[in-house]
Amino acid sequence: MTNLRISESDALKxxxxxxxxxxxxxxxxxxxxxxxxxxELTEKFPRQWVAAVDSHIVGPAPELEELLTxxxxxxxxxxxxxxxxxxxxxxxxxx
Numbered sequence: 001m002t003n004l005r006i007s008e009s010d011a012l013k014x015x016x017x018x019x020x021x022x023x024x025x026x027x028x029x030x031x032x033x034x035x036x037x038x039x040e041l042t043e044k045f046p047r048q049w050v051a052a053v054d055s056h057i058v059g060p061a062p063e064l065e066e067l068l069t070x071x072x073x074x075x076x077x078x079x080x081x082x083x084x085x086x087x088x089x090x091x092x093x094x095x
Contacts, residue, residue, distance in 0.1 A: 023080060026054060031082040033057075042086040053081035060086070
C-alpha cells in the first residue's frame with residue numbers, strides 16, 4: 001500500500017485559473033493590509049510574527065511555527081497567508 005502525501009503546493013495544482021486569480025488578489029490585499037498596519041502592529045507586538053489571510057489578522061506569535069499552528073487551528077491555509085516579522089529596528093524603504 002502506498003502512502004499518498006499531498007503537499008500544500010500540490011493542493012493548488014487542480015485549481016481553476018479564476019480561483020487562482022481570486023487567491024492572488026486576496027493575497028495581494030492581505031499583504032497591503034499588513035503593510036498599512038505594520039507600524040501600529042510593530043508598536044503593539046515588537047519582535048512577534050503576524051499573518052493576514054482572508055481579510056483576518058492572525059497573531060501575534062513569538063515563533064513562526066507557533067503562528068503557522070495558529071493559522072491551521074483557525075482553519076486557514078498557511079501557504080496562502082501573508083506573514084511578517086514585526087522588527088522595530090527594520091528600516092523601511094519606500095521607492
